Amino acid sequence: MYRIGEEEVEEVRKVLLSGRLFRVGEGMEGHLHEVDQFEREWAETIGTKYALCMAGGGTAALICGLVGMGIGPGDEVIVPGYTWMASATAVLAVGAIPVIAEVDETLTLDPEDVRRKMSPNVRAIIPVHMVGRACNLQAIPNIAREHGLMVLEDCAQAVGGSYAGRRLGSWGHAGAFSFNYFKIISCGEGGALNTNDRMLYERALIYHDGGATFRPFAKDLQVPIFVGLQLRADEVMGAILRVQLRRLDGILSDLRRIRKRFEQELSEGGLRIAPNNDPEGDCGVAVAVQFPSEPQARAFATAPGVNGWLPIDSGKHVYSNWEPLLQKRVMHHPDMNPFNHPRNQGLRTEYTPEMCPHTLDILRRTVFISLHPDWSEDEVTRRIEACWAAAKEAVAG
Ligand SMILES: Cc1ncc(COP(=O)(O)O)c(C=O)c1O
Numbered sequence: 001m002y003r004i005g006e007e008e009v010e011e012v013r014k015v016l017l018s019g020r021l022f023r024v025g026e027g028m029e030g031h032l033h034e035v036d037q038f039e040r041e042w043a044e045t046i047g048t049k050y051a052l053c054m055a056g057g058g059t060a061a062l063i064c065g066l067v068g069m070g071i072g073p074g075d076e077v078i079v080p081g082y083t084w085m086a087s088a089t090a091v092l093a094v095g096a097i098p099v100i101a102e103v104d105e106t107l108t109l110d111p112e113d114v115r116r117k118m119s120p121n122v123r124a125i126i127p128v129h130m131v132g133r134a135c136n137l138q139a140i141p142n143i144a145r146e147h148g149l150m151v152l153e154d155c156a157q158a159v160g161g162s163y164a165g166r167r168l169g170s171w172g173h174a175g176a177f178s179f180n181y182f183k184i185i186s187c188g189e190g191g192a193l194n195t196n197d198r199m200l201y202e203r204a205l206i207y208h209d210g211g212a213t214f215r216p217f218a219k220d221l222q223v224p225i226f227v228g229l230q231l232r233a234d235e236v237m238g239a240i241l242r243v244q245l246r247r248l249d250g251i252l253s254d255l256r257r258i259r260k261r262f263e264q265e266l267s268e269g270g271l272r273i274a275p276n277n278d279p280e281g282d283c284g285v286a287v288a289v290q291f292p293s294e295p296q297a298r299a300f301a302t303a304p305g306v307n308g309w310l311p312i313d314s315g316k317h318v319y320s321n322w323e324p325l326l327q328k329r330v331m332h333h334p335d336m337n338p339f340n341h342p343r344n345q346g347l348r349t350e351y352t353p354e355m356c357p358h359t360l361d362i363l364r365r366t367v368f369i370s371l372h373p374d375w376s377e378d379e380v381t382r383r384i385e386a387c388w389a390a391a392k393e394a395v396a397g
Contacts, residue, residue: 001181001182001183001184001185001186001244002184002247002251002255002372002373002374003247003250003251003373003374004186004244007243007246008239008240008243008244011034011239011240011242011243012236012239012240014239015034015235015236015238015239016236020033020235021234021235021236022234022235023035023036023232023233023234023235023238024215024216024232025216033235033238034235034236034237034238034239034242035053035233035234035235035237035238036238037238037242038053038238038241038242038245039051039052039053039192041242041245042192042194042241042245043194045160045167045245045248046167046168046169046170046175046194047166047167047170048169048170048175048194048195048196049195049196049198049201050194050195050196050197050198050201051192051193051194052064052192052193052194052201052204052205052208053190053191053192053233053237053238053241054190054191054192054193054208054231054232054233055189055190055231055232055233055234055237056189056190056191056208056229056231057086057178057179057180057189057190057191058084058086058154058156058176058177058178058179058180058183058191059086059089059090059178059191060191060208060229060231061156061176061177061178061191061192061193062086062087062090062126062152062154062176063090063093063094063207064176064193064204064207064208064231065090065152065174065175065176065193065195065200065204066090066091066093066094066096066124066152067094067203067204067207067228068174068193068195068197068199068200068201068202068203068204068207069123069124069150069152069173069174069200070203071091071094071096071123071124071150072094072095072096073095073096073338073341073342073343073344074096074121074343074344074347075096075097075121075122075123075124076096076097076098076099076119076121076122076123076347076348077091077096077097077098077099077122077123077124077125077126078098078099078100078101078109078114078117078122078124078125078126079091079098079099079100079101079126079128080100080101080102080103080108080109080110080126080127080128080130080359081100081101081102081103081318081319081320081355081356081359081360082103082107082108082128082130082311082317082318082319082359082362082363083126083128083130083154083317084156084157084316084317085316085317085321085322085325086156087126087128087154088100088319088322088325089322089324089325089330090126091126092325092330092331092338095338095341095344096123096338096344097338097339097344097347097348097349098325099117099119099122099348100319100351100355100356101113101114101116101117101356102356102358102359103130103356103358103359103362103363104275104358104362105274105275105290105362106133106135106136106274106275106276106277107130107131107133107274107288107311107362107363107366108127108128108129108130108133108134108135108136108277109125109127109128109135109136109140110358111136111139111140111143113356113358114140114143115143118143118147119348121347121348122147122149123149123150124149124150124151124152125140125143125144125149125150125151125152126151126152126153126154127140127151127153127154127172128153128154128156128157129153129154129155129157129158129161129168130157130158130317131157131158131285131286131288131311131368132157132158132161132184132255132282132283132284132285132286133158133161133276133277133282133283133288134158134161134162134163134168134276134277134278134281134282135153135163135277136277137163137164137168137171137277138164141171141172150172150173150174151171151172151173151174152172152173152174152175152176153168153169153171153172153174153175153176154176155168155169155175155176155177156176156177156178156180156183156191157178157183157285158184158283159177159178159179159183159184159185159248159283160184160185160248160249160251160252160283161252161281161282161283162278162280162281163277163278163281164278164281165280165281168281169194170194170196173195173197173200174193174194174195174197174200174204175193175194175195176191176192176193177191177192177193177194178190178191179191179192179237179241179244184248184251184252184283184285185241185244185245185247185248185251186240186244187236187237187240187241187244188237188240190233190237190241198222199222199223202221202222202223203223205217205221206221206223206225206226206228207226207228207229207231208228208229208230208231208232209228209230209231209232210227210228210229210230211230212225212228213225250373251373252283252284254284254373254374255283255284255285255371255372255373256282256283256284257284258284258371258372258373258375258380259282259284259286259287259371260284261380261384262287262369262371262380262383262384262387263279263287265384265388266287266289266384266387266388266391269384269387269388269391270391271289271387271391272289272290272291273287273288273289273290274288274289274290274366276288284371285370285371286368286369286370286371287368287369287371288366288367288368289308289366289367289369289387290362290365290366290367291365291366291367291394292365293365294310294312294364294365296365296394297310297364297365297366297367297394298310299390299393299394300367300387300390300391300393300394301367303386303389303390303393303394304386304389304390305382305383305385305386305387305389305390306367306369306383306386306387306390307369307370307383308367308368308369309367309368309369309370310363310364310366310367310368311363311366311368312360312363312364318359318360318363319351319353319355319356319359320353320354320360325351326351326352326353328349369383369387
């Protein structure tokens with residue numbers, strides 16, 4: 001979250017004083033609910049027919065997306081080895097098996113490795129737009145079409161970003177977003193699922209609302225109501241998100257302007273900027289610089305004034321640190337552990353910390369410099385100069 005202020009306070013205040021904190025409006029005809037309005041605005045922003053806002057964050061949105069796609073035991077889902085662990089654990093939460101694939105130098109899912117990892121059991125691909133950077137949305141949907149697979153975009157770290165001029169989250173069969181505290185816009189926690197597919201939307205809607213049977217919208221549903229969870233958003237979340245949404249394009253344009261300056265001036269200073277599937281659509285949350293070796297990357301990242309970080313150090317964003325998954329400790333009961341499910345026997349369930357060596361190599365040689373939309377031009381100049389000085393040292397060292 002980059003910006004928050006009195007506007008959010010005012011909207012939350014109105015919701016609290018109205019006493020109407022529940023998103024569903026039995027007996028409130030004519031009352032405009034914040035969550036309903038946010039969903040309409042969010043669907044329009046992303047360019048999809050439907051948006052479902054929910055508690056439970058991007059994790060819940062991914063799970064609802066997979067539920068909406070009908071993914072379950074017997075299915076494999078391809079996820080990249082560089083992503084927050086939830087992209088893979090969401091697959092387990094619906095009873096399916098994640099197959100971990102390499103990222104390429106763009107830091108996103110490598111289409112070539114997706115092809116190599118294809119099997120008749122693969123039902124879906126989760127391309128993750130990491131650190132504001134779009135995946136290759138030409139190649140990945142093509143592979144999916146060739147093999148009749150679903151595509152669930154994980155847009156948690158790229159809220160508002162785009163590819164070829166179209167917003168992320170509108171390219172796949174569904175897109176999952178996170179509004180947790182660390183994301184581009186935030187209501188503390190929370191997420192959203194976007195799709196054009198009515199049946200997918202209905203299944204996700206039912207799954208996320210344990211009381212769906214009793215809602216006014218129940219009569220309009222074509223999917224028979226089944227037992228799910230309780231992940232409903234509340235009106236305070238809706239009110240905050242509506243204000244945050246109004247800030248989104250301003251945040252993105254400031255981040256992008258700063259990122260452009262960094263990239264241009266760092267390449268002039270001899271640094272190698274990581275390749276990007278769509279530099280224009282990048283959210284601009286960070287600049288990625290790549291080095292021939294890890295020691296050079298570390299020397300650069302830790303030099304005075306650079307404030308860089310190596311993705312290999314980012315804990316549960318690296319598959320080799322996903323211990324509960326690697327050790328197959330899933331769910332509270334052995335019979336609910338997808339690794340024990342009869343339909344998953346024979347799928348690819350063997351994981352090792354070394355299984356995506358190319359990913360580990362790239363994550364060790366890349367340095368991210370996180371950016372902030374409120375930096376002044378002077379501040380940006382100071383930081384770029386620090387990078388130039390560090391680059392000389394790193395390359396010389
Ligand atoms: C790529 C990615 N996917 C999914 C998630 C899950 O989002 P949340 O924490 O809102 O559940 C995150 C959150 O950090 C993420 O970075």
